[in-house]
Amino acid sequence: MVTKSFIKLSVIGLILSGSLSGCSTSQPAEIDSKLTAWQGAEIETLIQTWGLPTGEQQVNDLTYAEWNTRDIKNKPSMRVGVGGFGGNFFGSIGTTLFGGREEVHCRVQVGYNQEGRVVTTNWTGDPEACDAAIPERQS
Template identity: 90%
Template structure:
């Protein structure tokens, strides 16, 4: 196996390992569920000010929205040559590009300020990053 083939195989191995590190929706659900019963003031102190609030029946829903641009993993493959006064190369980028990710988290709290409902929509990794761990 030559050096270029080894580098290409190593690149694919790294990409496949990074693909395994994605956050599962169940992990985000668990992280958000841990905040059930918390006081909304504690959540605001920990998460920051919500981007909006709305009243639905007897609950107030606080909402946090995040939007981010992520660079997708990429790998550059190239072939080059050098001889005499000639140098040339051919290359391409595999995968890669930019991806917009978003997350919307809502927590519903009652008149006493206790969280009794919650939900999230969007990219699991963005939501995982947006929801802080609840300290015991």
């Protein structure tokens, strides 16, 4: 038999788990802006700040440098449990909703011209991973 308190707990659990799944703080527009700020910089300055790229390719008059990052992060989780007792008997049921581990990645590419100036930028991947991978440009 399902009790009213169990239903209330279930509803509260679903509400909380829905709010936990939307906790991403990095917005793609913010990352675009952060990366675009590097346009016009010298590639050597970028490499000094970011570290060596994981790869480079020449396409027509531009060279594209690429940085790839991978990380494992824990997904938000929530434990739900129901317990009860009566007489000499005690019992409980519990489960973990969502959670686990997730692999996240970020790929950032910058294209620079023959003079060594960054002229184009783009990124793909998890917004939080990319936000962490792209340093702020200091003026």
